[in-house]
Amino acid sequence: MSQESKVGFAAMNTAEFQVIESIAANDDKPVIMLNLNSYAEAAEYPAGDLYVQYMAKLDLLLSEAGGSVLWRMPIDGSPLGGGVFDEIIAIYYPTHQAFLNMRSLPSSDENYRLRDLAVANAQLLRCTDLPKQWETS
Secondary structure, eight states, rough: OOOOOOOOGGGGOOOHHHHHHHHHHSSOOOOOOOOOOEGGGGGGGTHHHHHHHHHHHHHHHHHHHTTTEEEEOOOOOOOOSSSSOOOOEEEEEEHHHHHGGGSSSTTTTHHHHHHHHHHEEEEEEEEEEEEEEOOOO
Protein backbone atom coordinates (compact mmCIF):
# COMPACT_ATOMS: atom_id res chain seq x y z
CA MET A 1 0.00 0.00 0.00
CA SER A 2 1.41 3.39 -0.92
CA GLN A 3 2.06 6.02 1.75
CA GLU A 4 -0.64 8.26 0.24
CA SER A 5 -3.37 5.64 0.60
CA LYS A 6 -2.66 4.68 4.19
CA VAL A 7 -4.96 5.99 6.89
CA GLY A 8 -4.20 7.38 10.30
CA PHE A 9 -0.84 7.57 11.97
CA ALA A 10 0.72 4.99 9.63
CA ALA A 11 0.65 7.72 6.98
CA MET A 12 1.87 10.50 9.28
CA ASN A 13 4.03 13.13 7.61
CA THR A 14 6.74 13.43 10.26
CA ALA A 15 8.10 16.72 8.90
CA GLU A 16 4.64 18.31 8.95
CA PHE A 17 4.02 17.13 12.51
CA GLN A 18 7.33 18.74 13.50
CA VAL A 19 6.10 22.02 11.98
CA ILE A 20 2.85 21.70 13.95
CA GLU A 21 4.77 20.95 17.16
CA SER A 22 6.99 23.98 16.56
CA ILE A 23 4.00 26.27 16.03
CA ALA A 24 2.35 24.86 19.18
CA ALA A 25 5.49 25.52 21.22
CA ASN A 26 6.32 28.99 19.91
CA ASP A 27 3.53 31.00 18.34
CA ASP A 28 0.40 28.90 18.61
CA LYS A 29 -2.72 29.99 16.76
CA PRO A 30 -6.00 28.58 15.48
CA VAL A 31 -5.97 26.06 12.65
CA ILE A 32 -8.49 24.47 10.33
CA MET A 33 -7.87 20.93 9.18
CA LEU A 34 -9.62 19.92 5.97
CA ASN A 35 -10.27 16.19 6.03
CA LEU A 36 -10.82 14.51 2.66
CA ASN A 37 -12.17 11.04 3.37
CA SER A 38 -12.96 7.97 1.30
CA TYR A 39 -14.98 5.50 3.31
CA ALA A 40 -14.74 1.73 3.45
CA GLU A 41 -17.74 -0.23 2.22
CA ALA A 42 -18.37 -1.31 5.81
CA ALA A 43 -19.02 2.33 6.76
CA GLU A 44 -22.00 2.47 4.38
CA TYR A 45 -21.46 6.21 3.96
CA PRO A 46 -23.46 8.40 4.52
CA ALA A 47 -26.03 6.68 6.74
CA GLY A 48 -24.49 3.40 7.85
CA ASP A 49 -24.15 2.52 11.53
CA LEU A 50 -20.34 2.52 11.43
CA TYR A 51 -20.18 5.96 9.78
CA VAL A 52 -22.74 7.39 12.22
CA GLN A 53 -20.84 5.94 15.20
CA TYR A 54 -17.56 7.34 13.90
CA MET A 55 -19.01 10.83 13.37
CA ALA A 56 -20.57 10.81 16.86
CA LYS A 57 -17.27 9.77 18.46
CA LEU A 58 -15.37 12.34 16.37
CA ASP A 59 -17.73 15.09 17.55
CA LEU A 60 -17.18 14.01 21.18
CA LEU A 61 -13.40 13.93 20.74
CA LEU A 62 -13.42 17.36 19.12
CA SER A 63 -15.42 18.79 22.02
CA GLU A 64 -12.80 17.37 24.40
CA ALA A 65 -10.10 19.12 22.34
CA GLY A 66 -11.97 22.44 22.19
CA GLY A 67 -12.49 22.03 18.45
CA SER A 68 -15.57 21.70 16.30
CA VAL A 69 -16.75 20.67 12.88
CA LEU A 70 -17.40 23.81 10.84
CA TRP A 71 -19.08 21.85 8.06
CA ARG A 72 -19.31 18.46 6.38
CA MET A 73 -20.32 17.85 2.81
CA PRO A 74 -20.28 15.05 0.28
CA ILE A 75 -17.86 15.27 -2.62
CA ASP A 76 -19.59 14.86 -5.96
CA GLY A 77 -16.52 14.56 -8.18
CA SER A 78 -12.95 15.65 -8.83
CA PRO A 79 -12.29 17.36 -12.18
CA LEU A 80 -8.55 17.56 -11.35
CA GLY A 81 -6.29 15.24 -9.39
CA GLY A 82 -6.33 11.53 -8.87
CA GLY A 83 -7.95 11.21 -5.47
CA VAL A 84 -11.40 9.75 -5.08
CA PHE A 85 -13.05 10.99 -1.92
CA ASP A 86 -16.55 10.73 -0.47
CA GLU A 87 -16.63 13.63 1.98
CA ILE A 88 -14.81 16.77 3.08
CA ILE A 89 -14.94 17.84 6.72
CA ALA A 90 -13.65 21.23 7.87
CA ILE A 91 -12.55 21.06 11.50
CA TYR A 92 -11.60 24.09 13.59
CA TYR A 93 -9.05 23.80 16.40
CA PRO A 94 -8.40 26.78 18.69
CA THR A 95 -4.68 25.97 18.63
CA HIS A 96 -2.23 23.58 16.99
CA GLN A 97 -1.69 22.11 20.45
CA ALA A 98 -5.40 21.23 20.62
CA PHE A 99 -4.93 19.25 17.39
CA LEU A 100 -1.87 17.50 18.81
CA ASN A 101 -3.78 16.66 22.02
CA MET A 102 -6.32 14.61 20.05
CA ARG A 103 -4.24 11.44 20.47
CA SER A 104 -4.32 11.58 24.28
CA LEU A 105 -7.89 12.58 25.11
CA PRO A 106 -10.44 10.25 26.78
CA SER A 107 -12.35 9.47 23.54
CA SER A 108 -9.21 9.11 21.43
CA ASP A 109 -8.81 5.31 21.41
CA GLU A 110 -12.42 4.63 20.45
CA ASN A 111 -12.42 7.41 17.85
CA TYR A 112 -9.32 6.07 16.13
CA ARG A 113 -10.59 2.48 16.33
CA LEU A 114 -13.77 3.52 14.52
CA ARG A 115 -11.77 5.65 12.08
CA ASP A 116 -9.60 2.65 11.17
CA LEU A 117 -12.76 0.66 10.39
CA ALA A 118 -14.67 3.41 8.56
CA VAL A 119 -12.06 5.34 6.57
CA ALA A 120 -10.37 3.67 3.61
CA ASN A 121 -8.31 6.66 2.49
CA ALA A 122 -7.74 10.13 3.91
CA GLN A 123 -5.97 13.36 3.14
CA LEU A 124 -5.54 16.00 5.84
CA LEU A 125 -4.77 19.61 4.87
CA ARG A 126 -3.66 22.24 7.40
CA CYS A 127 -4.90 25.83 6.92
CA THR A 128 -3.80 28.67 9.21
CA ASP A 129 -4.64 31.86 7.29
CA LEU A 130 -8.13 31.93 8.78
CA PRO A 131 -10.96 34.31 7.98
CA LYS A 132 -11.36 36.97 10.68
CA GLN A 133 -14.63 35.47 11.99
CA TRP A 134 -12.75 32.28 12.99
CA GLU A 135 -9.93 33.97 14.86
CA THR A 136 -10.13 33.81 18.66
CA SER A 137 -8.30 37.05 19.51
